[in-house]
Amino acid sequence: MSLERKKQPKDKIFRLYKKSSYNGKMTLFMPKREISSVDSRDRCLCGVVVIEDQDTTDMSWKVYAQLSLELRYGREDEELMGLQFCNEMIVRNQQIYPAQDIRRTANKTLVIPFKMEISGNLSPTVRLKPSRLYTGSPIGTTYTMSVYITTEKDGIKNLQKTSMIHMNVWVKEPEVKDEIYLGEAKIFKRLLMPRSFVKVKAAALIEKEKEACTVLVKGNIQCWPCKKIEHLKVRLIQAVDVAMFSSGYFKNDVGFAESKMVDFENTYRFQFKITPHCSSLSRPGKHWLAIQDTIHNKGGIGERLAGSVLSADQNLFSIRIIYYAQVIVKLENVSKEITLKLPFVLNR
Template sequence: MVVKLQVYKKSSPNGKITMYLARRDYIDHATHVDPIEGVVSLDPNYVQSRNVYVQIVLQFRFGREDDESMGYTFLKTLYIGNTQVYPPVTDITASEIQRNLMAKLGNFAFAFSIDFPMLASPSYSLQQGRDDMGALMGLEYELMAYVGANESDIHKRSTSRLSVRRLVECPKALYQMPPPRSSLSKTFFTCSGALCIRASLPAPVFRPGENVPVSIIIKNQTSREVKRLKVKVVQQAQVPMFSLKEVKEQTLIKTDEPITLAPGVSVERNVTLMVTAPSKTKHGEVFLQAKAKSEDPDVLAPSTIPNPNVDFADIFGIHVNYVVRVKAVFGALTGDAVLDLPFTLAIER
C-alpha cells in the first residue's frame, strides 16, 4: 500500500530559502500544544556568513480594519519563539517526515522544531458580515523563516511565510463531567414570594450542529403571573488582557414561548436548540474557528480550554465559552428571572 503524504512548501520571493511543513493545523490540548516541526532548505551561496531563523508571528486584531482612522490600528503583532536553524545551534531529533525531506532536499536542508506561546489563545476569527470589507477581529498565526545577520534583521525578499492554525481539542475528562444543572430562586420588589427555576442539560459537551435538549421546571410562588419563557444559546467572548469584566454576548438561536403561569402554579418544559453558526448579518458578530481556506464553511469557535498553569488575566487573545440562558418574563415593572447553564462546545479532531 502506498501512503500519500501532503507537504506544504513556501519559498521566499527571491527563492533563496524554502520552508516545508507536513501540516498547518496544530492541536491545543490545554496542557500543551503540538510543536511545529518542519524543514528549511537554503542556498549557502546566498546565506554565506549570515544566519537562518524560524519564528512564530502572532497577529491579534482587536477591532475591524474598516473602523481604523487617523493612523490608529486595531492590530498587535508579536514575533515570538525564535529559533536559529542555520548554522545549527541545538541538536534536533528529527521525525521520520523530517528525515525523509532532508534526504530528498540535500545537504543544505535543516530540521527545526518550535513551540506555540503558552499564553496565547487558539485561532479564532469574527464571522464575515455582508457589509464587511477589511480584516476583522481575530487571532492568527504565521510561521516565518528568514535570513539575517541577527534575529531582528528581517528582509521581505528573503523571508518565507506560511499561515498555521492553533485548534482546540476538548480534553476527555470534560466528557466525563456531570451534566450541567442549575437552579435559581429570585424575589422581586413589586410582588411577594419567589420564582424558582431549575434547568439541566443531558451532557456537558456538545458539537456544532448538534441538538441541545434543555429540561426546565418553573415554580411560580410569587403573587404575579409569568407571561413568557425565553430560551437561547449564547456565545460569550472576552479579551482578558483588556478587561476581565467586559463580555461580548451574541445569541446563536432562541425560542420565545408565551405562557400563562399563575401564582402557585408549576410548569415543566423541554426545549431543543441546535448549536450552529447563524446566517450572515450586516456585520459579523459571532466568533468562528479560523478557516484554512476562505471558501471553507463557517464553523463556530469551540470553547476555549485554558491551560491550568496560566492565569486567566494573562491570556493574550480571545476567550470563548457558551451558555444556555433560560429567562422567565413577568412583564413591565416586575422584571425577569434569568438562569445560565454553561456547556462546552467541542470539535472532533
C-alpha cells in the first residue's frame, strides 16, 4: 500500500533585498522587510548571511543578528553638549553562528540562514516631517536589522566594525477591515429667544478611489427662527501624539472646504468631498506632520500622509496618529460658533 505525500505549500519569493558590509566580506539577503505590529502570524524575519574568506576552524568569533528600535523625537542639528533627542531599545538579539544548518562551500564561504521570531506588540513605523528644512536622521520610529561579527581574545569581546550590516525594517499597522468608516456627531443648542434653537448633525465617511482616499462630510442644519449662515467650514485635522511629550497633540490641517452666506428655511443640507493631502503644509509655523514611510515610498518622493495608528501602546516609543473632521458653523446674530468633531480612520 503506497502512501501519497501531501505537497507542502512553499512561500514564493518575488524580491530579494541585499546589502554588503563595508569591507565586502559579509552580505545579508532578506526576502521581506515588513512585519505586522500586532498580527502574530506575520511577525517573523528571516534571511541568509554569506561570509567570505573567514577562518572556519577558529571558534573564537561569532555572528549575531539584532533587531533594534529607535525613537527620535527631536532634530539632530539641535543636539548640544551630548544631549540626544532619541531613545534606543534592542527588540531581539540572537546568535546565528556557531549554529546548525550552516553550509560551507569549497572556497571558504559560509552560508548562514537565520529566522527571527518577534513576540509582543510593536509600535508601528512612523515618520515625522518638521516644518523647517531638515537633513538629519529621520524623526519618528525606526527599526533596524543589524548583523555583526564579534571575536573573543583573553576574555574580551571585540566588535568588527568593518563587517557590520544595517538594513531598515518597517512595522506596519493592520488595516481596518471595514472599507467605510463612519464618524457621527450632533449638537442641540437653545438660543436666547423663547422656543428658538439650532441643531447640527453631521457624519464623515471614507470613500476609496484606487490608491486615494476621499473624506465625505455631510449633514444638515436645523434652525428656528430661520437665520442666515455666515460661514460653514470643514477642516480635516491630523493629530500626532508622541509618548515623550506630555503637552498634547501636534495638529495640522490636511484638508479644508467652506461655503459662505447661505440663506435657508428650517433645514439646510450640506455635503463636502475633501481629499487629505500634505503638499501645501510644509510652510513655517506648522507642527510636525506624520507622513508615510514604507519600503515602497523611500526618499521622500511623492509624500503621502501616514495612516491612522490606533494600536500603539503607551510606552516610551509609541506614536499615535488620529484623524478627524471639524465642522464649524457660524450663524448670523449668534456670537459663538458651533463646532462638531467627526473622527475617521485613514488606511494606507
